[in-house]
Amino acid sequence: MNISDGSSIYPGGKVFGRFQFVQESPGVAIGSILVLTLASIIGNFGNILILVAVFTTLKTKSLEFIFVGKLAVSDSFVTLVVNPINILGKLEGEKIFHSVAEFCRGIACLCTISCVNSLGSIVLMSFSRYVYICHYNLYNKIFKKSTCFGMCFCLYMIGLMIILLNFVGIGDHSFNRKSLECIWDRLATYYYTVFFTVIFVWTPLLVTAIFYVTIFLKFRGSVKRIANATRHAQQKRPLYLAKTLFLIYTAFALCWIPYAILQVADHDDSFPLEIHVIITTFAHLHPSFNWLVLYHTNLLFRNAFNKLVHLDRCFFIFSKTNRQIRDDLVISTVVSHK
Template sequence: MNNSEDTIVTNNNSVADNIPSSVVVYGRHEFLQTRPELAVPCIIVLGIASIVGTLGNLLILFVVATKRKLRNVESIFIVNLAISDLYVTVVADPMSLIAKLEGEEFFGSVPGLCKTVASICTISCVTSMMTIAVMSLNRYVYICANDIYNKIFTKKTCCAISLSVYSVGIILVLMNTVGFGDHGFDQKSLECIWNRMETFPFTIIFSVILVWIPSLITGLCYLRIYIYVRKHRRRIQEHTSQSYSSDGPLKSFRLAKTLFLIYAVFVSCWTPYALLIVIDSKDTFSHEVHLYITMFAHMHPSMNWCIYFITNTHFAKAYKEVFEKFLSCEKRTKTRVHRIEIHQVKVNEAIRHS
């Protein structure tokens, strides 16, 4: 296959219909063989992101389940974020790897697979973004309007909110059933994803709901928190040393900083993608641009657990305890195996001398 040419080559070496001339349809292993400079870094990054993200999000669920200090109202949203991110790292990322290695033909051999993977990925990504927005709103109320916090954010309401954000992504997917938008294989990003070229109004709606609404809500919440802290800095310093207990509003400044960093990573990962799908309405941007911007956006679910470790002392302590227990178990196992081996050697020697 000659990548400098504008013709569309399929597995049967025929020209595909209804595909822009700037798109090359890769067959099995063709992307890796013909564009290794693009394929190899992409495959390595996705593979690492899938493994690290899966282990990290499972670790979040484990420490929340086993550490009483982390089982609070805020953790309901953290768990919801980890669960929605797990779909991307466990299913979507591996499917993206398969797509880049096997090509579109693989998904054609399993009817409905690509559309199912893409549809659930939409629900998962929208849930993740909306959950981040809800978490920022939670921090805003806790810090700036603490007197009404316990009335609004009870365990029941937090669980209800966590479940309701899934409905936003489900509605986006159900819109496809009435001919508004679609999901399938994207020949430029080489993965199963929503169809950005099916209906442009759906593209706009998708971009707004996925990125811009959560970004606006989260940004406004943190702006209000910043203004509040700046306005009440002296009083906050006095209360820190005198009257506020460890369970007061000021304790959540650390968590607010953690969530703000998650927000910053989220905006950095998803803003280029949200702009790309709207600006490239004619599908004229290069294959490389779509490939790497989409891959960069999908790295977001693999980063959140690292942010908790870096910025939140409670999570960092819980992570370290898990790692220490794992290492101690591994050390005890090696010691036990070594003792068994020594015993076996002694038995063998006794048999030889008998």
């Protein structure tokens, strides 16, 4: 959204030139650039690892892995494209995006679709675990490969609908002068900002939390009634996967809740630039570490990753068979005493 002389009409904030942000706020600038660079390297490696594991080693396992793979696809766009573009914006400033018409808006739109898909995938994972544990008789009716892929497709349609609202004057996507990145325009229309954060951040996070609380209460009540050890072993595995998915959800929530609060709270655009840069940088960390959660909490993914790239040589503490056995015994003991 530029005028003929090349100046921007994007609202709010200061227009930075090349390396100006680094010169004026070296601590925040260099820190955010280093964090985004490291997050991109780690995230690209991990998300590729997840995708290879899901579509090869684990392709015959639980249908939840379809959603895990879907999450890795969305996360890969952030680590492979969005983070490097954000680094470019902090180094070069806004004017570099003026030379390529609509480039920044396009990246911002795709970023929104990716974020909606990431959160949506987490909701679907929690919903599938909820149905499996609390309403098992409905699980095979609801969750088939065709319906799972259909749910994933619907997430893309929801993200696209959010983008299409911009064409009827509701919201916008542009270069944000406070966070120095291409992202949805929180200043375009305030009600769009509130709608976006409440409907597509707070509501899914709350619904997902309810699913996991219900799972915990259901499983806790079931375990107390179980006297047969074999039956107990069968009950443990669904909760084991639910624990992994819950940790992924928790990491996402911790990264995005501060961002959601900031977008609504700074309605008059009075907060310092440094706060926006730090919080948005923190929000974009979530796609980089899901694979570590999977590795450290899920034995299937741990074995798959070790088979592909021998991560056990790096995380040697998890390569010992007796440690794996001890982990399972600890989980079993804790659950059995609840």
